[in-house]
Amino acid sequence: MGAASLLLCVSVALPLLLGADECQDIRVLTEASSAKQPFAFSCTSPLLTSGKARVTWYRHPSKVPVSTDWQARIHQEQSWLVFLPVAWGDSGTYRCVINDTDGCRQVHVNLTVFKKYGCGMSRNSQMNFPDGHEQILHVGKDDSLTCHLNFPKSCILDPVKWYKDCKEIKGERFIYWEKKLLVNNVSEEDRGSYACKASLTHAGRQFTVSRRIAVNVTENVGHEGRIPNITYPTNNTIEAQLGSTLTVNCTIIDSRDNTNLRSWRVGSTWVDVYYQESKRVQEGNETHVAFKEHAVYTVGITFLEVKMEDYGRPFTCHAGVSAAYFMLKPPAPDGRAYLIGGLLAITGAAALLLCVSSRFRIDIVLWYRSAFHSAGTIAAVANVIDENIKLCRRLIIILVPEPLGFDLLKNMSEEQIAIYNALIQDGMKVILIEVEKVESYASMPESIQYLRQKHGSVQWSRDFTAQSPCAKARFWKKVRYLMPPKRFPPPSPASC
Template sequence: MAMLYAHVIGNFLFSSFPVHAMEDEALVVKCPQNCQNRTVKWYHTQTNQLIPAEEGGRIHSSGRFLWFLPTSKEDSGNYTCVTHYSNYTKQSTVSVMVYLHKQGICFPSQIRYPNDTGTLTSGRIVCPTIDNYEKATIVKWYKDCKPLQGPREKYSMGERYLFIKRPQKTDEGHYTCYFTCIHSGNVYNVSATRPFIVKEEVSSPIPPQIQYPADNAVIQVEFGICGALLGIGKQNIAVVTWEVNGIKFSYFASYREYYGESILTIEEVKEEDLLSNFTCIALNEIDHVMLTVTLQLKVPCKGDNHSTYTTIGILVLLSIIALLLILYQFFRIDIVLLCQQICKPYKTQDDGKIYDAYVIYPKNRTNEANFVEYFVHQILPDVLENKHGYKLCIYGRDMLPGEDAANALEMRIQKSRRLIIILTPQLIQCEEIGYEHQIALYSVLIQNNIKVILLEMETIGNYAGLQESLRYIIKQQGTIKWKEKHKECPHASNSKFWKLVRYHMPLRHKPSQLNHAV
């Protein structure tokens, strides 16, 4: 609306611009200079008469501001504000033009304020100059000099703006805001007009949607977050803000392209805050929405301590269980053997079995002594039978003279609870597996009525040379390996080798009266 003129004469810097106003309304003129921490004086330009700074006069100055309370037709003229700097004096001249009210004309063409680019065309009309006045309140809006009329949901008013929902071409025109201001205890009227033009294209196809909080909600926290969807793409207007009892806190707002969020932080909740209404406002070029929430002090529940102790107790219990599971994985064999020894050292069972294990080993076809036969006939019986009470059946030792070998082998395998098979490289060298192995593997794999324990007395390698049925069993359960270090003390039943053997052996049984040795 104003054209600024500036020129330099000597050590004076001059500038001038026009101001238009209506008669009998309040007018405040701001000196355009940066007058912070400097004394500003106002003069009537024609008479060079100083305008007093005392409040109470109809025309008076107040620092950077020149007040007309109210204006009169005779006030039209030029006014100068002078500010002194270190090496020059700066002065600006304001040309004030006051217009009379005429019948049928609510505002002269010269008094129109320009379009507010980027906001007006989106449906939001800001009341011009309202920020210059103290305690200003909008009373009414006019369109083309007629009181604004239309559906209630069509228009909504804020502290300093009018919002038109889904603006159309019929909404174009000149909008005048009438507001009041209070100065030195007196109330004055002010009016301001600006045009409104509807854009052909709207960048946001959807109205804003407040995601949280819910309307009329009671928030039990020390801060509130208002989050809203603002549309699609970059927009000319996208605002999410809080109002507390009608006072805006928009400086908390932060925006992104599709989403806006405003955080209202209350460092200390006071009693008056509990009686206040907190309103979240979201608007874009299409629409505006608002909701109201209240605050409530969060009172600790009586059961909070109990819940805390319960949670801690559960966490401690879970930690103990996890620790016990880890310990059990490391000491599982020792635990099982200890339980067998303490809880049930013997068990009487009529299962038709006589032997705890039948031992199958490669027979030495020469007269030379070897460690495998010594292990089978000396070490194995000493540890399992003498020290731990198991009953073994060993070929050659437990066969009766004159028995049919085939029938005797089959019967004794069937009367045993376990099969102990000694694995050595000699099994690979055999062209065909012995009858004893055939009966044993048939019982394990086909009849599935007996479990097998594989003792690898010598390193065999990848087991490729063994019979397929043996390779299958090894793949399923593995072997118990005898190592060279065990030869130093072969009868030590607490070594890892013997613990594994005992772990896979059945519970020790006390023979029933029906089971008789063969």
């Protein structure tokens, strides 16, 4: 805060010297910073860009972009123009060209260097320095001052120290917090010339950066035109998944020369103070975009991990006398997930049932027949062979390889009638049993060949022993499967 140094500032009155026919001029911004200390400025914000923007900085009248080498004293980092540090020869006009989906736009900055005097100057002269920011404290209230040290993420700032009239501020009424100076029970004595100062590290190099603030005190909250308008949040609820990361921005429209404090609170406690130990919920840096008659301010709150305790709790954005809150709630259950899960369960069950029925079909049918008896009906006694054969439900033909066995079909009337019913009238089903494996059916009667082709055959199997019941052997299960279910007489009517 001592020896004289150089200052550079932006002159709003200077005409725009850089012209680009294809780009639209949107504004000229003002900034100031002492020489021999870092200075940075970003020309983009969500209000100026839509989608992914490409930003390029130029210095008039050169058409060559500013270097992107981080080791260069003047270089570009994303949308930032960075001076590490500022020098007298940096006076001039700079142009920021923004190319995005909305076309090409440009912002002009005109920098001028002037002398700055240290603590030996009087209070009135210090209060009127061009690089100073004016802020207001309200008498009898708890208020705060903000140190506007804005740099890209590559610049690491140490804790900020505060000074009044070149002396470091100490006392129970003052609390240092991030870039803010919290002042409890403001009094008339708090008027004066303030400065905030911090060490900055960039790519292994260290610098000292400071900002001056002219502070006035007032007993009035402010006239009606200075009442901030919080456009978001709107006392609304936001769905957030448990354990997720979430950032909510508070957007405020206010006058350009306002000094209103903008912050997030839980109840009446600042968020950063409430979560001082865990730092699970943090307040972000304030950014703003200045227009002709007003400015739009943005300050965010970030949840590194949403927990159950956050649901239903109001998180309030304060801007001067205005306030608005939001509350978190769990996301509504997705009905589509239940529907898809149900369909998958049904499909899986059907596939399992199909697989089981295909593998154990015979066992299932036999079990069903033994478990659920079908009631039989009384039948009339047949007096002729044909009628008796028609009452049969299965015709079992045992095949032997000797040709002699097939000649019997020519001489036995019962067998001939049975074959006739099976072939012509299709009145009964046929079970062909091969005692030994038949190598060829060519020598067999055509009727047997047809029946074998139509109904298939069952081969004799010796897959049982003396100790195991033959009824449980695979061969006999197949025979029982091809046989009709057992009939039982109908129940007798109950007697009166």
